[in-house]
Amino acid sequence: MFEDLLTEQRNPRSMSLDQMTTLEILALINEEDAKVAPAVREALPQIAAAVELVIDRLQKGGRVFYVGAGTSGRIGLLDALEWPPTFGVDRDVAQAIVAGGEAAAIESASELEDDADLGAADLSARGVRPVDVVIGISASGRTPYVVGALRAARHIGAATVSLSCNPNGAMAELADVAITVLVGPEVLTGSTRMKAGTAQKMVLNMISTTAMVRLGKVYSNLMVDLQPLNRKLLERARRIVAEAAGISYEEAARFLEAAQNHVKAAIVMAVTRCDLPSALERLQRAGGFVRQAIESGKGQGGS
Numbered sequence: 253m254f255e256d257l258l259t260e261q262r263n264p265r266s267m268s269l270d271q272m273t274t275l276e277i278l279a280l281i282n283e284e285d286a287k288v289a290p291a292v293r294e295a296l297p298q299i300a301a302a303v304e305l306v307i308d309r310l311q312k313g314g315r316v317f318y319v320g321a322g323t324s325g326r327i328g329l330l331d332a333l334e335w336p337p338t339f340g341v342d343r344d345v346a347q348a349i350v351a352g353g354e355a356a357a358i359e360s361a362s363e364l365e366d367d368a369d370l371g372a373a374d375l376s377a378r379g380v381r382p383v384d385v386v387i388g389i390s391a392s393g394r395t396p397y398v399v400g401a402l403r404a405a406r407h408i409g410a411a412t413v414s415l416s417c418n419p420n421g422a423m424a425e426l427a428d429v430a431i432t433v434l435v436g437p438e439v440l441t442g443s444t445r446m447k448a449g450t451a452q453k454m455v456l457n458m459i460s461t462t463a464m465v466r467l468g469k470v471y472s473n474l475m476v477d478l479q480p481l482n483r484k485l486l487e488r489a490r491r492i493v494a495e496a497a498g499i500s501y502e503e504a505a506r507f508l509e510a511a512q513n514h515v516k517a518a519i520v521m522a523v524t525r526c527d528l529p530s531a532l533e534r535l536q537r538a539g540g541f542v543r544q545a546i547e548s549g550k551g552q553g554g555s
Contacts, residue, residue: 254367257393258419260392260441263437265285274317292437292458294433298429307466309316309383310467315385319402320388321351321365324391324452325349326350338477341469341477345461351371351374365483366396370405372400384410386410387415389456391418391444392417399423401533406426413456414431414432415456416433471498471541471542477515491504497518497522499522516542520534534546
């Protein structure tokens with residue numbers, strides 16, 4: 253029954269919520285939020301398995317699809333939107349399928365959460381293939397829209413991951429990897445945009461970031477596949493080149509311009525003192541990994 257779900261239980265610590273002062277309410281929320289990271293830590297083995305699955309499928313030319321409704325859908329959409337500017341991937345590599353479509357990002361489409369057939373249809377409409385990964389997101393672990401999408405994904409042969417905050421949900425039964433983060437009852441009963449939502453955001457951050465690190469989108473702890481699409485990102489790209497190559501900001505700006513704003517190439521050019529074609533060739537041979545490209549180019553100058 254829905255009322256038996258862990259995330260729908262009343263939190264004994266907040267029974268007097270409406271009688272608390274502002275500071276007491278804030279302190280209680282903060283204390284409950286502090287339980288999220290340890291709960292995520294307990295799920296690290298499953299999160300790692302999901303990361304390895306994502307890496308495997310991306311290396312084979314697959315894509316990642318986040319599927320969710322309401323808050324969960326919007327959290328998936330938020331993470332998917334960050335992949336292209338942060339890691340330089342094409343926009344279709346990470347996609348979000350949200351009950352109600354794009355309009356649900358700013359307006360509620362709660363009534364659509366209960367339509368499993370719609371979830372399956374929306375997934376199929378994206379042309380999901382066996383090489384893709386579908387990550388279903390739902391605090392309850394049983395949202396029909398997401399269950400329908402995961403069922404359709406399995407029928408297609410795609411890899412499936414479930415992310416929920418309740419044990420033994422229908423989503424977990426349809427997942428190759430089931431991630432369950434037990435954050436417990438919310439301060440505001442049933443308001444899963446709080447601890448459950450925070451947990452979901454943390455886990456998706458971990459999956460996308462770790463997969464991109466493992467795929468060569470990061471050098472040291474710098475996001476070297478950043479796309480400098482605006483002034484702020486261009487400034488960040490220059491600082492990244494400066495930090496990575498150990499050169500001045502002004503020098504970094506010149507290398508970045510010579511590299512046609514290709515951050516990885518600018519770093520390789522600056523460190524090995526090669527030209528752009530040579531930097532791009534070295535990066536290609538290194539599979540896009542900056543460290544390997546630099547190592548292969550040391551001492552070779554502009555050759």
